[in-house]
Amino acid sequence: MSAPAPKPLRTLPAVETLLRHPALGPALAALPRSLVVEAVRAEIAAERARLRRAGGAAAAPEALAGGAAARALAAGRPMLRRVLNATGVVLHTNLGRAPLSAAARRAVEEVARGYSSLEYDLVTGRRGDRGIGVERWLTRLTGAEAALVVNNGAAAILLALAALATGRTVIVSRGELVEIGGSFRIPEIMERSGARLAEVGTTNRTHLRDYERALERHGDTAAILRVHPSNFRLAGFTTRPTLAELARLAHRRRVLLIEDLGSGALVDLAPFGLESEPTVRESLTAGCDVVTFSGDKLLGATQAGLILGGKGPLGRIRRDSLARALRVDKLTLAALEATLPEYVDPERAARDIPALAMLHADEAALERRAGVLAERLERALPGARARVARGAGEVGGGALPLQRLPGWVVSLEWPGRSAGDLEALARSAEPPVIGYIRGGKLRLDVRTLTDDDALAAAEALGRAAGHPGA
Structure with a gap:
């Protein structure tokens, strides 16, 4: 048995x-x-x-x-990995916003190889100032007297208010008390800075006289804060004073004018066929004492908060104890210092800074890229149908919220697999390919893919589907 x-x-x-x-x-x-x-x-x-x-x-x-x-x-496997952005959203917050230029990538790699002159003056052999190279370029490009770099845009406005207005009143229009992303709201940032908020006007209409009355009521006012609507728009029956009008009022009453520009363009975007955005230089010329903005939006560099303005207020901001807690590292500074010189020649910046190049990409070139991607996808995924269609990308990152970017996409179907199956397959690829579903099909927008990226996307999907040699 x-x-x-x-x-x-x-x-x-x-x-x-x-x-x-x-x-x-x-x-x-x-x-x-x-x-x-x-x-x-x-x-x-x-x-x-x-x-x-x-x-x-x-x-x-x-x-x-x-x-x-x-x-x-x-x-x-690292959680932070390179992905191929086929969403058509140029400054995609979840995908790291602006991709770095070739010059910035080289600078980061060089500085990351070993030691660096982060706080060492190679001319005198003594201790140097962190970030002085970035500040030199920022003042040269914008006309600001001084500049400071911190770790993001929210930190920039937090530090500016903490250094210049703690325990005092800051006047803001009700129409500008916005949420700036990641659930960070202007009133909450002001509260954490130690400044007291004084709201003026209404959601859609704020007049110069509203600021004048608030200055009369609040004798301890330190500043007027202007928040540029970079991630929202008010339309219709609206009004607000010009920046120059606010500057004249603020300076007549001996208070500071601070502007949070948000996305922070260094060049006029109108020649790119985009909605006009005020540049940093224009805000400073209009009379702002301090301007803050982000480094990884329309500037096209890495995450950073940039603070520019007069030597007096910038000196106070630099000496604030919070400045050390919010300072940036050597890799951030390397990327910024390599990106900023591109702006000496705006045409060169538009060509060599990836975010700017994507924003004004030629539609004919996009159509050709989409055609190549469609052909390669059908070769990599036997039986799949890839069709080139019109699409519309977005700027993203809280910049130019109404701007649409006409272009071309590849619409992908594969019998036996749903759009959700294809989207999951694309995410599982190496490198992952991030698209979106619309009309029951996976769509890949080529605006945010380079020519090489488009080929890599098709190859990655083929490998993920088990057809590496197709």
């Missing part, structure tokens, strides 16, 4: 036994052993739970080892 078959749970291998399986060799060679051990334990625990729930025979050691290897590799 034959012996009874062992119970399925007892056939599961021990952790050390499974770790010796050849299928786990590459994972053990590439990853810390503890991470692979953790993955093996998780795979065995999952199989044990399945057997208790559904019964049946235990998975073969080969399957368990393969599952554990996949778990380990997934756990060891």
Whole structure:
């Protein structure tokens, strides 16, 4: 009489036994052993739970080892990875906003290789000032007397208010008490800065006399804050004073005029066929004492908050203890200092700074790129249908909210797979391809793909679908 078959749970291998399986060799060679051990334990625990729930025979050691290897590799893969942006949103906040220029990437790589002159003056051999190279270019390009770099746009306005208005009143129009992204709201930033908010006007109409009356009521006023509507628009029956009018009033009453420009254009965007945005130089020329804006929006560089203005207020901001807590690192400074010189020649900036190049990309070139992508996708995904169609991209990043960017997209269908299946497949590719679903089809907008990116996207989807050589 034959012996009874062992119970399925007892056939599961021990952790050390499974770790010796050849299928786990590459994972053990590439990853810390503890991470692979953790993955093996998780795979065995999952199989044990399945057997208790559904019964049946235990998975073969080969399957368990393969599952554990996949778990380990997934756990060891960085969460922050390069992706191919096929959304058509140029300054996509979730995808890192502005891509860096070739010059900025080279500068970051060079500085990251080892030590740097971050706070060392190579001429005198003494301690130097962090960020002086970026500040030199900012003042040269905008006419500002002084400049300072902090870690993002919200930090810039927070620091400016903390240094210049703590314990005092700051006057703001009700129509400008906005949320600037990530649930950060202007009134909350002002509260954290220690400044007291005085609202004037109404949501849609604020007159110069409203500011005048507020100045009469609040004798402790430190500043008037102007928030440029870079991520929103009020239309219809609206009015507000010009920046020059506010500057004259502020200076007559001996208070500061601070403007949060948000997206912060350094050049006029109208020649690109885009909605006009005030430039930093224009705000300073109009009489602003301090202007703040972001580095990774229309400037086209890395995340940073830029503060420009007169030497007096900038000196106070620089000396504030919060400035050290909000300062940026060497890689941010390297990217900024490599990007800013491009703006000496606006035509060069429009060509070499990726965000600007994408914003004014030639429609004929986009159509050709879409055609190549469609052809390569059908080759990489046998049986799929890729069609070139009209599309409209967006600026994104809280900049030019009403601007649409006419262009071309590739609409992808694959019999037997839903649009959701294709979107998930694209996200699982290496590198991941991020598109969007519209009309029951996966759409890939080529505005935010370079020619090389378009080819890489097709190849990545082919590999993800199991057709690497198609």
